[in-house]
Amino acid sequence: MTAVEPKAVPGEVTTFQVASPHLEAVVRDLATELRLADMFAADGDTTTLRLVWANDTAGQAGYVITETPLETGVYPQLSDIAPAAFVEECEIYEQFGIRPATGKALNRVMLPPHAGLPPPGLPTLGHRPETEPEEARAAHTVGGQAFEFPFGPVRQVGVESLYYGLVTSGEEVVDLYLFTWHKHRGLEWRLQGTTPQQALFLAERTEGLSAVALGWAVAAAAEAATGTWVPEAAQRARAVALELERLYNHAAAMAALCQSTGLTVGQSAAEIALERLLRLNAQAFGHRYLFGVVAAGGVSRAPDADAIRALLPGAYGEFKRAADALLGTNSFLDRLEATGVLSAGQAKALGLVGPVARASGLAADARWVPGGPYGNETAVATGTAGDVLARFTVMLAEAAESVRLIGEFLDAGTAAGTADLPRTSGTGLGWAESPRGEALAWVELGRDGRITRARLRPASARNWRGFDDACRSQNVFTDIPIIEASFWLTVAGMAR
Amino acid sequence: MTEDELRETIARQFGRSLHIRTLDTGSCAVCEQEIRLLAAPHYDLNRLGFFFTPAPRHADLLLVTGPMIRAFAVAARKTYDAMPGPKIVVAVGACALGGVYPDDPFTHGAVDAVLPVDVWIPGCPPSPLALLHGLGVAVGRLAEKVRDVPFTEEPYPERTRGDS
Amino acid sequence: MTLWFIRGLRRGVVTTRYPARPDASAASLPTPPTFRLQALTSQTADRLAETCPSGALRRDGSVLVYDVGRCTACGRCAAAAPHAVIRSGEFELATTDRSTLIKEIPVRGEGR
Numbered sequence: 141m142t143a144v145e146p147k148a149v150p151g152e153v154t155t156f157q158v159a160s161p162h163l164e165a166v167v168r169d170l171a172t173e174l175r176l177a178d179m180f181a182a183d184g185d186t187t188t189l190r191l192v193w194a195n196d197t198a199g200q201a202g203y204v205i206t207e208t209p210l211e212t213g214v215y216p217q218l219s220d221i222a223p224a225a226f227v228e229e230c231e232i233y234e235q236f237g238i239r240p241a242t243g244k245a246l247n248r249v250m251l252p253p254h255a256g257l258p259p260p261g262l263p264t265l266g267h268r269p270e271t272e273p274e275e276a277r278a279a280h281t282v283g284g285q286a287f288e289f290p291f292g293p294v295r296q297v298g299v300e301s302l303y304y305g306l307v308t309s310g311e312e313v314v315d316l317y318l319f320t321w322h323k324h325r326g327l328e329w330r331l332q333g334t335t336p337q338q339a340l341f342l343a344e345r346t347e348g349l350s351a352v353a354l355g356w357a358v359a360a361a362a363e364a365a366t367g368t369w370v371p372e373a374a375q376r377a378r379a380v381a382l383e384l385e386r387l388y389n390h391a392a393a394m395a396a397l398c399q400s401t402g403l404t405v406g407q408s409a410a411e412i413a414l415e416r417l418l419r420l421n422a423q424a425f426g427h428r429y430l431f432g433v434v435a436a437g438g439v440s441r442a443p444d445a446d447a448i449r450a451l452l453p454g455a456y457g458e459f460k461r462a463a464d465a466l467l468g469t470n471s472f473l474d475r476l477e478a479t480g481v482l483s484a485g486q487a488k489a490l491g492l493v494g495p496v497a498r499a500s501g502l503a504a505d506a507r508w509v510p511g512g513p514y515g516n517e518t519a520v521a522t523g524t525a526g527d528v529l530a531r532f533t534v535m536l537a538e539a540a541e542s543v544r545l546i547g548e549f550l551d552a553g554t555a556a557g558t559a560d561l562p563r564t565s566g567t568g569l570g571w572a573e574s575p576r577g578e579a580l581a582w583v584e585l586g587r588d589g590r591i592t593r594a595r596l597r598p599a600s601a602r603n604w605r606g607f608d609d610a611c612r613s614q615n616v617f618t619d620i621p622i623i624e625a626s627f628w629l630t631v632a633g634m635a636r
Numbered sequence: 637m638t639e640d641e642l643r644e645t646i647a648r649q650f651g652r653s654l655h656i657r658t659l660d661t662g663s664c665a666v667c668e669q670e671i672r673l674l675a676a677p678h679y680d681l682n683r684l685g686f687f688f689t690p691a692p693r694h695a696d697l698l699l700v701t702g703p704m705i706r707a708f709a710v711a712a713r714k715t716y717d718a719m720p721g722p723k724i725v726v727a728v729g730a731c732a733l734g735g736v737y738p739d740d741p742f743t744h745g746a747v748d749a750v751l752p753v754d755v756w757i758p759g760c761p762p763s764p765l766a767l768l769h770g771l772g773v774a775v776g777r778l779a780e781k782v783r784d785v786p787f788t789e790e791p792y793p794e795r796t797r798g799d800s
Numbered sequence: 801m802t803l804w805f806i807r808g809l810r811r812g813v814v815t816t817r818y819p820a821r822p823d824a825s826a827a828s829l830p831t832p833p834t835f836r837l838q839a840l841t842s843q844t845a846d847r848l849a850e851t852c853p854s855g856a857l858r859r860d861g862s863v864l865v866y867d868v869g870r871c872t873a874c875g876r877c878a879a880a881a882p883h884a885v886i887r888s889g890e891f892e893l894a895t896t897d898r899s900t901l902i903k904e905i906p907v908r909g910e911g912r
Contacts, residue, residue, distance in 0.1 A: 252707035262741050293708070294659060294715050297688040298672040301660040301708065322708040323662050326742040341853040341874065345736065348666030392669065405804045411676035412814055422828040428763065429666050432874050440879070465804060630665040680815045735854040735870030758893040758901065760872030763829050765818055770894030772819055782893045783900040787866060789836045789886065793906055
């Protein structure tokens with residue numbers, strides 16, 4: 141195995157083999173400088189553990205992947221060094237039957253209870269564990285008076301199914317834990333054996349509100365694996381779609397924030413902006429939610445630049461008027477300030493991404509990784525308070541930036557077109573900044589060019605773990621929907 | 637009951653004011669966004685006498701998205717059972733109608749595998765206009781069209797007797 | 801609050817008149833395909849069935865079984881056989897009878 145220490149190379153993705161005895165030391169070292177973006181396993185002759193680390197330094201961003209074959213079926217307790225790894229440790233146990241060395245209790249995260257019964261039960265990506273996870277939960281007492289009640293999965297009108305366990309001593313939220321396994325569709329399992337182009341159909345539908353971002357990440361992973369270069373005009377077309385996706389999601393988040401605070405007038409104003417943006421998407425790319433735009437090797441269609449130039453000012457005007465009115469409405473702002481606070485330390489420890497992380501002061505954005513259509517001159521909006529209001533203002537700043545970027549990309553020219561992907565084996569990492577944060581995908585292709593292992597990591601899969609902490613910071617029940625709206629995640633993206 | 641009598645009964649019971657409960661059996665979240673927009677200013681389902689309700693006891697119609705993930709089926713059944721009759725079940729979107737995900741260990745693949753569906757609305761996602769049409773069909777106020785749409789540019793050729 | 805009210809009045813009503821009147825935004829919605837029988841050869845039909853990622857197209861002897869309910873209007877069939885597949889423009893697809901969504905499209909040159 142290599143004696144070279146894994147190091148981040150600015151602007152690139154570098155992969156290092158790390159032998160399992162050295163893994164703990166390497167993780168300790170990398171965790172001081174890099175962000176643990178993802179951790180997953182893949183089967184082969186032995187199960188290989190991969191960790192994806194992100195270097196968020198402005199102007200030099202890149203990724204490091206460490207690969208460790210696990211001959212003994214155990215690996216060191218990485219979540220003690222990097223708490224951001226805990227959810228993935230639980231997931232790896234459920235899918236591969238492999239657990240960290242100390243035998244610490246793990247939660248059920250992806251698969252439903254008793255997924256192994258009756259045999260054969262649910263298909264897993266590897267070898268199913270013999271015993272169920274033991275459930276690690278925070279202690280439930282606050283002066284001995286706390287109680288716990290389950291909430292969901294069927295919830296209020298028009299929202300996804302989600303099960304919370306809410307632990308409370310009355311009004312105050314002591315703990316909040318989520319179960320998303322009732323929305324687990326086995327996406328990573330389904331992608332095995334598909335070609336990258338076929339995979340995009342399901343990848344977009346992992347989390348439909350991030351269809352462009354996740355489609356781009358999967359396509360980019362396949363392109364990296366096969367050494368395919370996407371023409372710049374097609375890259376810019378993808379970027380236009382990604383920014384339109386960001387705009388409509390931020391409008392929808394604004395509407396959800398208004399709904400959660402009971403401000404129906406604001407909600408209606410935001411919904412008018414949202415509807416105009418969705419109709420713009422349909423005119424620009426043929427689908428209100430931008431499905432089917434990203435293709436393996438490029439884009440299936442170029443945007444209708446005339447339609448965008450004609451409709452975007454009006455649609456964004458609605459958005460801005462609603463946002464400005466909200467920022468002048470004190471009763472609304474009172475509900476947002478100091479609600480759902482996440483400190484920079486908490487956001488960093490959990491490896492959070494997107495507007496949630498940026499509002500807590502962590503400046504990182506997957507768009508600024510060199511090599512894509514975005515330059516790195518563009519400012520990344522951040523906040524310091526880490527509360528709902530900070531997240532809202534970060535989203536507003538991002539929306540303004542998106543409008544500017546769309547204009548720039550259209551001026552530089554966009555075109556449809558797909559480069560053919562050669563049928564070769566290989567592995568590759570792809571990424572895109574979804575409206576919720578960095579979306580990652582990693583694929584391994586066999587010699588026939590078909591996927592043998594696909595890893596999907598939408599931003600929701602990373603950010604839900606911050607929701608518990610945000611709800612716990614001196615909040616009451618009625619704050620929970622407000623905090624949920626400010627995160628603007630999906631259950632589908634976590635459950636996959 | 638004849639078809640006309642049935643339509644009349646439905647229109648009488650539900651035609652003027654109908655309460656809708658939503659149910660997500662595993663969607664990608666986009667169908668939910670289109671459903672939420674039914675209450676938004678551009679569509680305003682309230683003007684047509686439709687209302688959303690969070691309480692199953694108050695609901696007349698269950699609007700169901702997603703491919704009926706097996707791990708969710710019990711919750712789906714409980715939600716349906718909690719609604720008092722008469723009630724209508726509407727399956728929304730390609731996933732709910734059997735597309736995208738097949739009948740396999742994770743998903744039933746279609747809502748009608750677990751719940752008795754009365755109206756099916758195709759789309760991925762069905763736009764709010766398509767949803768309004770579907771709700772109108774559900775209460776007998778709008779006519780169904782798709783039966784008479786051949787989806788061919790030319791008329792179907794005449795078939796001679798004896799063709800399989 | 802007065803500001804919100806005044807702005808709302810100034811903007812005017814945005815609510816659609818649908819279903820009483822058609823809505824122009826329907827023209828840009830993605831819709832399930834319509835097939836050109838002239839161009840639907842056996843080979844094309846097989847290619848379309850293989851291309852559909854949603855299980856909406858299935859070959860069954862002399863017909864292409866087309867389940868409009870399973871269609872996601874993704875456009876892959878149109879991209880695979882542009883001479884045989886065109887836009888239908890139909891978005892009012894709801895039905896109380898699931899079987900009305902299943903069309904048997906005759907394949908050219910088969911069993912007439």
